[in-house]
Amino acid sequence: MSDATAGAAPGHKKASAAKAAEKPGPMVDAEGRPLKESLNRSLRLQKMRALMLIAPLLIFVLLTFIAPIADMLFRSVQNGIVSETLPRTTHRLADWDATTGDLPDEAVYEGLYYDLFIAAERKLHTRLGSRLNYEMTGMSSLFRQSGRSLDDIGDVYFDQFKDLDPNWDEAMPWAELLGDPEWIAEMQAWDEDSGETMPTFELADGISDLLPLTAETYSAFADYVQSEDGDSPLQEEPWVLVHTALYQDLMAKDVSGYNGPQAAMLKAADAAVGGFESVTFKDGMEGVDGDWLDHPTWETIQMYSPEFTNGYFLNAVDMQKTPDGPAMRDDDQRIYGLLFKRTMFMSLMITGSCILLGYPIAWLLSNVRVRTANLLLILVLLPFWTSLLVRTSAWKVMLQQQGVINDVLVWLGLIADDSRLVMINNQFGTIVAMTHILLPFMILPLYSVMQTIPPTYLRAAKSLGATNWTAFWRVYFPQSVPGIGAGSILVFILSIGYYITPEIVGGTTGTFISNRIAYHISSSLNWGLAAALGTILLALVLGLYYAYDKIVGIDNVKLG
Amino acid sequence: MSDVILTDIKKKPLSFTLPVVGAAGAFAGLFVGTAQGSGLLGIVIGGLLLAAIAYLVIEVLNHTQERKAKYGILALFLLAGYLFGGLPGLVVGGLFGWFFSWFVYWVGEGRYRAKLPPYLTSGQVLWHFSFRVLCGAIFVFLITPILVVMPLSFNAENFFTFTPEMLHFDPAGYSLRHYRNFFNSNEWQSALKNSLMIAPAATILSVSFGTLAAIGLSQPHVPFRRAIMAILISPMIVPLIISAAGMYFFYSRIGLQGTYLGVILAHAALGIPFVIITVTATLVGFDRSLTRAAANMGANPVTTFFRVQMPLILPGVISGGLFAFITSFDEVVVVLFVGSANQQTLPWQMFTGLREQISPTILAVATILVGVSICLLTVVEILRRRSERLRGMSPG
Known part of the structure; x- marks a missing residue:
């Protein structure tokens, strides 16, 4: 706002105009405030109003969605259970040096006895036992067994x-x-x-x-x-x-x-x-269970004493804590690396097949008359709108050994009745079913990009002497690449976290990392590991999402 | 494609028609042949038969007797199909006959060129049609699974497959028992009730919060717009299993796990991005001077909102609501973790049913759900066109 033209500004009150003419000063509004300030004020009001409108939803999402995610992140490192259940033991064990090879001293055993007794009365010892069992097999039974015979001392x-x-x-x-x-x-x-x-x-x-x-x-x-x-x-x-x-x-x-x-x-x-018969706690605990005199037992307890641990994350990448620092697990115990690799591989396969199948369809849709395109689009949107469970059950019906595809092949005589193809409960089943389920997510962005490519470009290229292939590859395809990028990232993000379809048609070899997460939440109850796996997956997806934002922009997400 | 078609259509020489039709016949013969035991014989017979038919129809009868010739071919194939395979054969034969009666004339009279530019070479024409066939195959891939479910849901047996009775179109092979089962079983009915309770509640929550926020977000000056948008969209980006895990941990901490409220809140959170996206998209074309005009005429902000702004953005709000509804109605991962046995919804019931391979009642439910989704799709499509018409965009 310049003050040079203040006098000429129309719509001013006479008095202020006169005042401004007397002494060149900042431009003022009807109430005599400088215009700049007045503009700022109204902008501030607008901002406040906008924020007031957004606030309820923002708070709602923060409470119902962001807080749970934060809780999950927290759980992936949280390890309070050991020091909560065994406060005296972990406190006294802090000074123990595991590398000397000596067992902890009597004070630690004393603390253990007190802690374990109280925990056993409160029925907390089995929980701790199963927690430590994730790190060292046998801990669960050790704690359960000790809880039973602790009264002996x-x-x-x-x-x-x-x-x-x-x-x-x-x-x-x-x-x-x-x-x-x-x-x-x-x-x-x-x-x-x-x-x-x-x-x-x-x-x-x-x-x-x-x-x-x-x-x-x-x-x-x-x-x-x-x-x-x-x-x-x-x-x-x-x-x-x-x-x-x-x-x-x-x-x-x-x-x-x-x-x-x-x-x-x-x-x-x-x-x-003074004349009482007494027993040392160490001997007492040995009588309860000989494993209490085992060095690795104490190493494990000491290693997991701190309130926060990276143990779950190490577990999630097939590593484990050792006294010498993190180390890879034995080859036969490495499963998560394989699962992550498989998840990536299958998601890539699904994305690839979606591109292969989606590209021709999108091309067809954008090169026929609008009326026909709309009719054909319904064929794409119908699966898109159909319940995921319906489509998954449909694929189960299609792919199983007594299923429709096998029946048709047998009926046509292409395969013998006793050598029906195995198409379900393996990677093939998952890839086919998920390609079908995610194909609309590829076709729709591709179509919206291809719609904007003028068909005259192709004709121009051809009239300049390009062959069909050259015209397509050098002129059309590069312009459709943004659509491929958008669709691929969308499909990849969606497929990498899929749970339902792999669970039903994937069997054991066609499952994803998400199935493992679900298993740890509902069956093995190793929530910390589930949270760590989830955190890694989340980081992966957010990274991809960031790329998506750079390529397409959040605001350009379109539906239907 | 140009609307002015200058291609002249002329009869093709026999040296073209006979091999092409013969090849198509051989291809069809391959399947009939393998089904009957000998593929090679099928190819030879099919090819020769079709070539003979083409010669007869094009050369002897020519296009003046086209209608009669078509019915003749159809009748021939129907008869042959019936002799080979009874009722199912009759249907397959009918389809073959219908296709070939059209195909012979389409190729023989050169009609396939009718809608193509006259300058295309034969190679380009071939490519054009093979591309169409390829696309057709992909559409078949998209639609078949959904179509297959429907007849199977009328299965009289407890199988997930077509029984011989069904293939013979024997009425005994069909029944409504799975539908009856769905409507009579307590489990399915309580699941339906739960779904119908949770989904609308979650929809109302996400639509009311979401619309307000979308209006706020589309104001010209919003601080931290991108950050806020990222947070609000995040439930759509984060994989469902992660949302489910987080909600399970957090909701069991605060006692919402296994309650209706917990499931509703979780579903509302998942539906919000859809509402935000559709409503902000509608608001992009919204003419702000309308609200200013209303204010100028003395309407207060509330009246302006309900009488001016709301009717205009209503299509977007409704379709956002439908998205939110279908998200909740269709959602299984989160409810599996956040809910307990009392909150079993339809998808949950279907999921456990599929995992344990119980009855084809699932397929009956699936058929009903396909019907529901067709209705929803229609509504959304109508709304989208109406909204674009209102905003003066061309109905795409």
Whole structure:
């Protein structure tokens, strides 16, 4: 906006025009604001209005679609389960040096016992077992087995405490010893049928200084009983784990100064524990399962202790973590590289056959009269609009051994009845069916590009002496290349992530990486690996999509 | 192709007609021959027979008795077909007869040149027609699978294949039992109900949000337009299995997995790109001065939207809605993961049925769905033409 012509601008209020004439200044609008500012303001308003219109949808898509994708990306590296389930073990294991070849020390076994006991009570140990089983076979059964026979260690102390004083096997003395008196009073006043929530367990003052391990394990027990079982800790005898903890506490601490509830019982126990039969945690865990003395078991646990891992991604590219860093898996265990290669190969084959079949059709459509072209286009659009499941079932009907194609071939006598062609449950079936399904996605962009190529070019080339082939190859074909590019990328992107059709007509050799992802989500439950495979596939597709955007432009996506 | 046709059509010499028709006959004879046991014999008989017919028809009867000659050929083939293969043979024979009665005159009288420029060489003419035949074959490839499903759905047996009774056109080979099964089975009916509940709900969600956003996006000054567009289109770009995996993880975190709401939200997200694309395409040709004129005459923005803008972009909105509907109605991967047994939709039911190879009820459902898609295709096509007419573009 220049200010030179301010006085001449029509439609101005007289006063402002006069003012402007007096002193050359910025051009102003009816309200006396400079025009530039006024324009900016109205632009800003327009932008705001546009954004307001877009905002609901944007938020909707972000919540229902982008957030799930982000969650998947997160899951592909997330590995909190090990450190959540075995917090003490992983903490103590952090200092252990796996390369020395020594087993971890007693403290680690102690942590493992506590962690595993609590996890087993909460039924979390099998989950962790199956998680670690992805990395090392045998882990699942190790954890399941250990969860069952873990009580053996605790029973040693439990029996001795019980022999000393039967009260150690009663719920109430424990609660009085460790629980806050006020909480006990509230708990006794609480009526189960009233529908109110149970008062949450609170430790007695000072008890966690006196008996730290016991207080910690009893809290875990009380919390579990209250939240998982919905029972009162006043009526449930504590886990044998608590007895073990008490033994350790009494061995380590001096409780002579204690004079709270059950002081006599505690002091009697304190006097007796010195003579208790004891067992080291390492020996105990060996008794539970000999694999706990195996070096690789601990290597695996240590390797997967961190909260985030690249293990799933390494898995997805046929590698594994070793103490010396990532390494390729054995040849017979490499499946994902093969699957990715197969997915790429088959998608390329499908794209290629779509070009071969789509090009003549698009050429025909753009070189006949409009009315005929519209009629023929219906033949292309009908499959496009027909349900994917319908087309897939149609191909199953066509291709199977007792199917229509084989029947016709047998009827014509081209093949014998006992040597029917195998066309389904292999790569051939997948390629044929998917070519059919994706062909419209090739024909439509090709057609829209070819429509814009004037037929006179071909005639001109021919009149200049080109042969039919030269005219086509040197004049027509180069102009149709953008259409081929657009169609190919579209078909390739679509086919690389296909799931339904390969699942039904692909058998074992004709499946894609997406089938493997689905398998890991619904059958093997290895969600992390599924997420990692999905992330790689997503990166691949987004890369292609970026290329598509460069070649065709997002805005030029057309439908029907 | 030029509309003025100057090619003169003249009778071809016998030295051309007889070999061409004979070759076609030999080709057909090959199939008949192999079906009857001897391919070579079929070729020879077919070739000779057709050449003889061509000679008889073109030279002896000539085109003044064309109608009679055509019926004669048809009758001959029908009879031969019936003698060879009963009822199915009759149909095949009829098709052969119909084709050859036309083909003999088409070649013999030189009619094939009628619509071609006169300057084409014989090679070019041959290429022209072989190209058409090739394209025809590709169209057959496109359409046959869909057509094959339909008769099979009337199968009286529990097979996915044509039974001998069906091929003999025996009424006993056909029945409506799979359709009855579809309408009587609880599983299929609840699947249909679920589909009819989820798809419209998802469509309404995506159309209402999508139309608003499309209007916003087509304003002249939108910051981050490309980024926003990329986000909104992404559900169409990301492979379904990845969307399904992500939604499964995320929705089970927030308790939406296995609920109707979860499935509806997921399907709405998948349908949004289609609405955005079709509605923005309609808005490209929208004349902004109309809304300004309305505002000038005192209409508030809401009135302007409903009385001026909406009627004009309605075709785009409806076809976007149809796309969103068919996306949800047809969708199986996401519902497989996000839904649970209670949310089984028709495609889900078909998918499990196909995997376990149960009954041809699937084919009955497929036939019904083809009918539905033909209706939808018609509606979309009509809307597209109307919209282009309204915007003054030529109906393409």
